[in-house]
Amino acid sequence: MTRYLLKRLGGAVLVLLVLSVAIYALFYLAPGDPARLACGDRCSTQQVEQVRRQLGLDESVYAQYAHFLQGIVTGRDYSTGTAVLHCDAPCLGFSYQTDQQVTALILDRLPATVSLAVGAMVIWLAVGVGTGLLSALRRGGITERALTLLTLAGTGTPVFILGLLLLMVVCAYLQWLPFPTYVPLTEDPEQWAWNMLLPWLTLGFFESAKYARLTRSSTLETLAEDHIRTFRAYGVGERAVVGRHALRGAVPPVIALSALDFGTVMGGAVITESLFNIPGIGKTLIDGVREIDLPVVVGVVLVIGAAVVLANVVADLLYAAADRRVVLH
Amino acid sequence: MEVDGLTVDFALGEETVRAVDRLSFSLAAGRAIGLVGESGSGKSTVAGALLGLHRGTGARVGGTVRVNGTDVGTASDRELRALRGAVAAMVFQDPLSSLDPYYAVGDQIAEVYRVHTAATRRAARARAVEVLDRVGIPDAARRADARPHEFSGGMRQRALIAMALACEPRLLIADEPTTALDVTVQAQILDLLHDLRHETGMGLLLVTHDVGVAAESVDEVLVMRHGREVERGPVAEVLGAPRETYTRALLSAVPRVDGPVVRGSGGTAETSEAPGRASDGAPAVGDVLIEAVDLRREFRRGRRTVSAVDGVSLTVGAGETLGIVGESGSGKTTLGRMLVRLLDPTEGRLRYRGTEIGAAPEKQLRPFRRELQMIFQDPVSSLNPRRSVGESVADPLRAAGVLDEDRVVGRVRELLERVGLDPDRYDRYPHEFSGGQRQRVGIARALAAEPRLIVCDEPVSALDVTTQAQVTALLAELQRELGLALVFIAHDLAVVRQVSDRVAVMRHGRIVEQGTVEEVYGAPSDPYTRQLLAAVPALDPVLAAERRAARKTLPPVAEKVTAA
Numbered sequence: 001m002t003r004y005l006l007k008r009l010g011g012a013v014l015v016l017l018v019l020s021v022a023i024y025a026l027f028y029l030a031p032g033d034p035a036r037l038a039c040g041d042r043c044s045t046q047q048v049e050q051v052r053r054q055l056g057l058d059e060s061v062y063a064q065y066a067h068f069l070q071g072i073v074t075g076r077d078y079s080t081g082t083a084v085l086h087c088d089a090p091c092l093g094f095s096y097q098t099d100q101q102v103t104a105l106i107l108d109r110l111p112a113t114v115s116l117a118v119g120a121m122v123i124w125l126a127v128g129v130g131t132g133l134l135s136a137l138r139r140g141g142i143t144e145r146a147l148t149l150l151t152l153a154g155t156g157t158p159v160f161i162l163g164l165l166l167l168m169v170v171c172a173y174l175q176w177l178p179f180p181t182y183v184p185l186t187e188d189p190e191q192w193a194w195n196m197l198l199p200w201l202t203l204g205f206f207e208s209a210k211y212a213r214l215t216r217s218s219t220l221e222t223l224a225e226d227h228i229r230t231f232r233a234y235g236v237g238e239r240a241v242v243g244r245h246a247l248r249g250a251v252p253p254v255i256a257l258s259a260l261d262f263g264t265v266m267g268g269a270v271i272t273e274s275l276f277n278i279p280g281i282g283k284t285l286i287d288g289v290r291e292i293d294l295p296v297v298v299g300v301v302l303v304i305g306a307a308v309v310l311a312n313v314v315a316d317l318l319y320a321a322a323d324r325r326v327v328l329h
Numbered sequence: 330m331e332v333d334g335l336t337v338d339f340a341l342g343e344e345t346v347r348a349v350d351r352l353s354f355s356l357a358a359g360r361a362i363g364l365v366g367e368s369g370s371g372k373s374t375v376a377g378a379l380l381g382l383h384r385g386t387g388a389r390v391g392g393t394v395r396v397n398g399t400d401v402g403t404a405s406d407r408e409l410r411a412l413r414g415a416v417a418a419m420v421f422q423d424p425l426s427s428l429d430p431y432y433a434v435g436d437q438i439a440e441v442y443r444v445h446t447a448a449t450r451r452a453a454r455a456r457a458v459e460v461l462d463r464v465g466i467p468d469a470a471r472r473a474d475a476r477p478h479e480f481s482g483g484m485r486q487r488a489l490i491a492m493a494l495a496c497e498p499r500l501l502i503a504d505e506p507t508t509a510l511d512v513t514v515q516a517q518i519l520d521l522l523h524d525l526r527h528e529t530g531m532g533l534l535l536v537t538h539d540v541g542v543a544a545e546s547v548d549e550v551l552v553m554r555h556g557r558e559v560e561r562g563p564v565a566e567v568l569g570a571p572r573e574t575y576t577r578a579l580l581s582a583v584p585r586v587d588g589p590v591v592r593g594s595g596g597t598a599e600t601s602e603a604p605g606r607a608s609d610g611a612p613a614v615g616d617v618l619i620e621a622v623d624l625r626r627e628f629r630r631g632r633r634t635v636s637a638v639d640g641v642s643l644t645v646g647a648g649e650t651l652g653i654v655g656e657s658g659s660g661k662t663t664l665g666r667m668l669v670r671l672l673d674p675t676e677g678r679l680r681y682r683g684t685e686i687g688a689a690p691e692k693q694l695r696p697f698r699r700e701l702q703m704i705f706q707d708p709v710s711s712l713n714p715r716r717s718v719g720e721s722v723a724d725p726l727r728a729a730g731v732l733d734e735d736r737v738v739g740r741v742r743e744l745l746e747r748v749g750l751d752p753d754r755y756d757r758y759p760h761e762f763s764g765g766q767r768q769r770v771g772i773a774r775a776l777a778a779e780p781r782l783i784v785c786d787e788p789v790s791a792l793d794v795t796t797q798a799q800v801t802a803l804l805a806e807l808q809r810e811l812g813l814a815l816v817f818i819a820h821d822l823a824v825v826r827q828v829s830d831r832v833a834v835m836r837h838g839r840i841v842e843q844g845t846v847e848e849v850y851g852a853p854s855d856p857y858t859r860q861l862l863a864a865v866p867a868l869d870p871v872l873a874a875e876r877r878a879a880r881k882t883l884p885p886v887a888e889k890v891t892a893a
Contacts, residue, residue: 225426226421229421232382232413233419235414235415235444237410240440245431329631
C-alpha cells in the first residue's frame with residue numbers, strides 16, 4: 001500500500017513537471033508580448049523594457065523555468081525596482097497583469113470551484129444512480145423507456161444549452177430566482193446555496209445522464225450473476241437481494257468514475273463557471289490565457305493537473321476498499 | 330418430493346423450446362436420486378423448477394411439483410421463499426461465482442439463516458461457524474471472516490454446502506456440485522454429501538453429467554435425454570443392466586480406469602507400422618521424436634517466483650501417445666506449451682529430431698513450427714468467432730505459403746472431410762457448430778500444417794461423454810493413419826488411460842510417476858498416483874462403497890488453503 005502511494009506520488013510529480021514544461025514551451029512559441037500587454041498601450045519602448053526586466057522576461061527561457069521551480073521549492077524574491085517582494089514557498093510567481101501572488105489568487109478562487117464540483121457531484125450521484133437503478137429494476141416497462149429517453153436527451157444536450165435554458169426559464173421567465181452571483185459560503189451559507197443552485201443543476205444533470213447509463217448496465221450485469229441466483233434460491237427477499245447484493249456489486253465502478261469526474265470538474269467546468277459568472281479556477285485559466293499571463297496559467301494548470309492525478313489515486317483507493325479482491329501495487 | 334408431469338418451455342424469440350417434457354418422479358425422505366444426462370438434456374432446468382426458480386423468467390412451467398407438501402407451482406411468493414433454503418436447499422455448480430464476492434463467507438451463511446429463523450445476528454453468525462466446521466473447513470471461526478476468493482475451489486464448495494445445511498433442510502438439491510473440482514477434491518465432496526445425508530436423514534437430488542458421480546452417491550437414477558425420461562430405476566440396475574439403448578451407449582462411452590482398455594482404434598506403436606510419410610525422411614515409428622531434459626519454467630508473481638514446471642524430463646516417440654495427467658495447477662499446460670515452444674523454457678534442454686530447440690531463436694524455430702502443433706481445450710475461444718471455420722483451417726496453409734489459393738481451399742475441404750465435417754460448411758462460423766464439431770475444426774487446423782507432433786491440451790474435457798468418445802476415436806484414427814505423435818494432456822485419468830501408450834503423472838510441476846499404461850494404472854508406485862486412482866468414481870455402486878471405505882484409510886491429500 002505504502003509502496004503504491006509512493007509510486008503514484010513519484011508519477012504525479014513527473015506528470016506535473018511535464019505539464020509545466022509543455023506550458024512554458026507553448027507560451028514561448030505563441031505570438032504576443034506579455035511585457036507590452038502588462039505595461040499598457042501608451043508605454044514607451046523604454047518603459048516596456050523596464051517592465052520586461054521586472055517580470056524577469058529578459059532572462060533566457062531556461063533560467064526563467066529554473067527560477068520557477070526554485071520558487072516552488074524554496075520561495076523566491078522579486079524586485080520591483082524600488083522594493084523587494086518576498087514570495088514564500090510554494091511560490092508560483094506573480095501575475096503579470098495584476099501583480100497578485102498566483103498562490104494566493106488560486107487559493108482565493110478554489111472555494112468557488114470546489115463548491116460547484118461538490119454540489120454537482122451530489123446531484124449526479126443522486127439523480128444518476130437513482131434513475132439508473134430504477135430503469136434496471138423496471139426493465140422492459142414504460143418507466144425504463146421513459147428514463148432511457150431522458151438520459152439520451154441528457155447526454156445529447158451540451159452543457160451551455162442546458163444552462164442557458166435554465167437561466168431563461170427560472171430567472172428570466174418565471175423569475176423564481178435572481179440571476180446568480182457568487183456569494184462565498186463563509187459569508188452567507190443560505191445565499192451561497194441559492195446562488196449555486198442553478199450551476200449545480202446544470203452540471204449535475206449533464207453528468208447524471210452518464211451515471212444513469214453506467215448504473216443501469218452495471219446493475220443489470222450484477223443481477224445476472226450466479227451469486228444473485230444463489231440468494232434468491234435461498235429464499236432471501238427481493239429487497240435484500242437488490243439492496244445488499246446487487247447494489248454492492250454495481251456501485252464500485254460508479255464511485256470510481258465519480259472520483260475521476262470530480263477531478264475533471266475541478267479544472268474543466270470552464271463553461272459552467274463562465275455561464276454563471278462563478279469566479280472559479282476555470283474562469284481564472286481562461287482569463288490568464290487571454291492575457292498571456294504565464295505564471296497564472298502555469299499555476300492553474302498545475303493545480304488542475306494535481307487534482308486529476310489525486311482523483312485517480314482516490315478512485316483506485318476507493319475501488320480497492322470496495323472490492324477486496326483488488327490489490328494495489 | 331413429488332414431481333408429476335413436469336414440463337418447462339422456454340420462449341426463444343418466436344420459437345418455443347421444450348426443455349423438460351412430462352417428467353415424473355418422486356423422492357422419499359432420506360433417499361437419493363440422480364438426474365443423469367448430457368448437456369442440454371434439461372436436468373438443471375428440473376432442479377430449478379423444484380424451487381420455483383423459473384417464476385418470473387418467462388419460462389412456462391406445466392405439471393405439478395410438490396416439495397414437502399408445498400405445491401411449488403401455486404404457492405405464493407412468500408410461501409415459496411419460506412420453502413427455499415429452509416425446506417429444500419440448492420448447491421450450485423460453480424462455487425466461485427455462486428457466492429457474493431463482496432461479503433465474508435460466514436456473513437452470507439448467517440444472512441440466509443436469519444431469513445428463515447428469528448435468530449439474532451450473533452446467533453446466526455455462531456450457526457454459520459458451526460456449519461462451516463461441520464463441512465470440514467479447518468479453523469472455521471477464523472475462516473468465516475474470509476471472502477470467497479480467499480478459499481480454494483474445494484473449500485468454496487464446502488462453504489456452499491454449509492449454507493445449504495444452515496437451516497437443516499429436508500431436501501438437498503445438488504446441481505453438478507463437483508464438476509469444477511479436481512478428482513481428489515471431488516471424492517472428498519461426494520463423501521461429505523454421503524455422510525451428511527446419513528447423519529441428517531435429508532433427501533438428495535443430484536444432477537450430474539458424470540455417471541460415475543451418480544453411481545457413488547445415489548439410490549436411484551433417472552437418465553434424461555432431450556428433456557424426457559429415458560430410463561429410471563435403482564442405481565445398480567440401471568448402470569449394471571441398462572434396458573434402453575441410449576443408456577447403454579452412454580455407459581459404453583464412459584472411459585474407465587478399470588477393466589480392459591477399449592481403444593478407439595488400438596493405435597499403439599505396434600499396430601501402426603508404416604506411416605505414409607516414411608519416404609520423406611521421417612523417423613521410423615518408435616524413434617525418439619522429442620526429448621525434454623530437466624525442463625523448467627518459472628513465472629514471476631510480484632516479488633515471488635513460482636516454478637510452474639520444475640525439472641521435467643520426458644521423451645515422445647514417433648507415432649506414440651504420451652498421456653500427461655495431473656490436477657489443476659500441476660503445470661501440465663505449461664509443459665505442453667513449452668514442448669511446442671509457445672512458451673520459452675527458463676532452463677533445461679528440448680531436443681526435437683536431434684536439434685536443440687529449447688533456446689533457439691524464432692528464426693531457427695521457423696522450419697519446426699509447422700511440425701509442432703497444438704489443439705486447445707476450449708473449442709469456442711480458440712477459434713476466431715468472426716472468421717469462417719474454413720478460413721481458420723486455411724490460416725496455417727497460407728502461412729506456409731506453398732499452395733496457391735485454389736489449392737488451399739481444396740486442401741481445407743479435404744481436411745474438413747477428413748475430420749468428419751461436411752466440406753460445404755467451409756463458410757460457416759464457429760457458433761453454428763456444436764462443441765464436438767468445433768473441436769473437429771481445431772483438429773483440422775492442427776492437421777493442416779502436416780505436423781509430426783500434436784500437443785492436445787484437455788481436448789475433450791469440455792465435451793459430453795459420447796462426443797468425447799468420438800473425438801478421441803478420431804484422434805487415434807488420425808494417429809494411426811498419419812503416424813502422428815500425440816501428447817495428450819488431461820485431468821481425467823480414465824480418458825488418458827484410454828488414449829495413451831505411456832503416461833506421466835504430474836504434481837506441483839514435477840513428474841511423480843512415468844510408465845506404460847499397464848504399469849501406472851495396474852501397479853502405481855507413487856502414493857499420489859494411488860490417491861488419484863482411488864478418488865475416481867466407480868461405475869459399480871458396490872465397488873463405489875468399498876472405495877469410499879478405502880479412501881478413509883488413505884492419508885488425506887493436502888488441500889491448498891488458498892487459491893491463487
